[in-house]
Amino acid sequence: MSFSASTQPDEPICAVATPLGRGALAIVRLSGYQALKIATRVTRRDLPPRQATCANFYADDDGLIDQGIAIYFQSPASFTGEDLVEFHCHGNPVVSGLLLKTLCAHGSRMASPGEFSLRAFINNKIDLTQAEAIADLINSTTEQNARTAARSLQGAFSARIEEVLDKLVEIRIHVEAHLDFADEAIDVQQVKQIHGKLTELDLQLTELSAQARRGERLQTGATIAIAGVPNTGKSSLFNALAQSEIAIVTDIPGTTRDPLSADIDIRGMPVRLIDTAGLRETKDAVEIKGIQRAWQAVSQADIILWLVDASQAETEPSVPDNVDENKLLWVHNKIDLTRIQPGIQANHIYVSASTKAGLQHLLEGIINRLHGSEQGDTPFLARRRHLIDLQRAQENIQLALQRMTGSIDLELVAEELRMAQQALREITGAVTADDLLGRIFSEFCIGK
Numbered sequence: 001m002s003f004s005a006s007t008q009p010d011e012p013i014c015a016v017a018t019p020l021g022r023g024a025l026a027i028v029r030l031s032g033y034q035a036l037k038i039a040t041r042v043t044r045r046d047l048p049p050r051q052a053t054c055a056n057f058y059a060d061d062d063g064l065i066d067q068g069i070a071i072y073f074q075s076p077a078s079f080t081g082e083d084l085v086e087f088h089c090h091g092n093p094v095v096s097g098l099l100l101k102t103l104c105a106h107g108s109r110m111a112s113p114g115e116f117s118l119r120a121f122i123n124n125k126i127d128l129t130q131a132e133a134i135a136d137l138i139n140s141t142t143e144q145n146a147r148t149a150a151r152s153l154q155g156a157f158s159a160r161i162e163e164v165l166d167k168l169v170e171i172r173i174h175v176e177a178h179l180d181f182a183d184e185a186i187d188v189q190q191v192k193q194i195h196g197k198l199t200e201l202d203l204q205l206t207e208l209s210a211q212a213r214r215g216e217r218l219q220t221g222a223t224i225a226i227a228g229v230p231n232t233g234k235s236s237l238f239n240a241l242a243q244s245e246i247a248i249v250t251d252i253p254g255t256t257r258d259p260l261s262a263d264i265d266i267r268g269m270p271v272r273l274i275d276t277a278g279l280r281e282t283k284d285a286v287e288i289k290g291i292q293r294a295w296q297a298v299s300q301a302d303i304i305l306w307l308v309d310a311s312q313a314e315t316e317p318s319v320p321d322n323v324d325e326n327k328l329l330w331v332h333n334k335i336d337l338t339r340i341q342p343g344i345q346a347n348h349i350y351v352s353a354s355t356k357a358g359l360q361h362l363l364e365g366i367i368n369r370l371h372g373s374e375q376g377d378t379p380f381l382a383r384r385r386h387l388i389d390l391q392r393a394q395e396n397i398q399l400a401l402q403r404m405t406g407s408i409d410l411e412l413v414a415e416e417l418r419m420a421q422q423a424l425r426e427i428t429g430a431v432t433a434d435d436l437l438g439r440i441f442s443e444f445c446i447g448k
Contacts, residue, residue: 012038013111014103016096017447023091028099029447030108031084031116036072038106039085042099047072047085057087060105065098066090080116081123114444121429128429129157129386135444136219136381144268145218148381157215157380160208161427164201168424171197172417179410195404198397205394212390214371215382221270222370225301227294230278232307233333236353238262238275241362259290259297267367274301279320303369304328305362310350311337329365389423396420
């Protein structure tokens, strides 16, 4: 969506706000200048604000389209901040299509993806993090993901940013005040006070960045590849984790050729699980292709579950040199054929895919590896751009701290603080380039 083409707040826009297809109901949205006038022409009824009105919907040629419910939300008490009308009609694409055609005939136009949310942002009904949370909530694949997106939509992330900004502005006021009276030297006590507040702010940004990284991981999910030599039980483990008989399991080496994938939920974290071909030397042309694809999946994975056969005690487990050990979790499978107990020791996990013994230990190891040292609550979702802006702001704060030691240059300190403030304001959209808005809102579905 072109942001510049969608910044005419007076232009009425319309779209179907419910999923395409047949169903009991469909909702058509109309927002903008003269939305009420257009809706009145379609329904031939007075529409009191915030009341569900049963009405017929008439086409431009006076033909009856449908009978349904119309609800008028008067500006500014609407999602977009403009006059907005919702038409609840029967869920047939033909019916909603006729209704859209009629609305356009009366002066509206079809909305671009995300344009309703864009107008809500422009009219200060939501900030940019809340707008992004709308898309995240719609696209959530786990219960935790949806709940966290809902908290972001309620302003949890925005509130944390505003809290940091308030403290930053307070420090800027002190620094700028000293610049206004440059003839009066700043004393040691004042330097210590500003330095202390900057240190507190730096620590606060460290905590906020850690939460944002967890939120970004929850929003994007993770990819886990199950790898190893043939006949270690990779497909059995894949089926056990996916809780479905997706992969074919046999005793014949090389059964798995193409990588198989399944989207699963591991303790609230959306995960793409990939079962790969057994890695070995072979002359089978088809198997060679499968092994090449297996290596590609391994290289792109966030976590590699490297399976070994625990019943083959005489075999010393090893991995090729090109495997990133930072991504590696050793999974010792088939412990049901041994006297080994299920459990976890560092990055070695002992399981039985066939009996499911030790799978809880494996899930624990995966979650620990995904979060690393950043354990804790995930109060909001975040995106890569948020992490970048938080890092920029913290770098500026740390540079300001450096400039507060030795030969103090308050003008440079003030500039670092200004740049930190700008980076934080970009997160909520207080300062945002039009091309960024276009990229963000183009990810939305039509009608949102």
